[in-house]
Amino acid sequence: MAQLTQFLPYILMFVVIYFFMIMPQQKRIKKEKEFEASLKVGDKIVTKSGLHGKISEMAETTIVIETMSGKLKIERSSVSNELSAAANKK
Missing domain, CATH: 2.30.30.700 (SLA1 homology domain 1)
Known part of the structure; x- marks a missing residue:
């Protein structure tokens, strides 16, 4: 249990980075590829x-x-x- 609380800030930081930086970038890339295909x-x-x-x-x-x-x-x-x-x- 003590090890989990020790790594909890790092886990939360990764989750925040994923939802605010990585996920929107993936959506943007997908939208660009769909646009390229529709030309x-x-x-x-x-x-x-x-x-x-x-x-x-x-x-x-x-x-x-x-x-x-x-x-x-x-x-x-x-x-x-x-x-x-x-x-x-x-």
């Missing part, structure tokens, strides 16, 4: 670096976006869920 040709997107464009071609891991200056080939993972959603609301 289709014709969608207007914004990359994490701030490039705006429209999807013109898609491959398994890359997409080609059409911007005002031409076409760019980028990784699917570089498309931002939050920025794209905000840009499409306008």
Whole structure:
């Protein structure tokens, strides 16, 4: 019993870290993956670096976006869920 009370603060600290840091991050990653899978040709997107464009071609891991200056080939993972959603609301 004495050993349990000795480790109880560490156990509680791990539980708090899990619920406030690890679990929300896992949800965010899952949401990003679902967004990447739902992309289709014709969608207007914004990359994490701030490039705006429209999807013109898609491959398994890359997409080609059409911007005002031409076409760019980028990784699917570089498309931002939050920025794209905000840009499409306008």
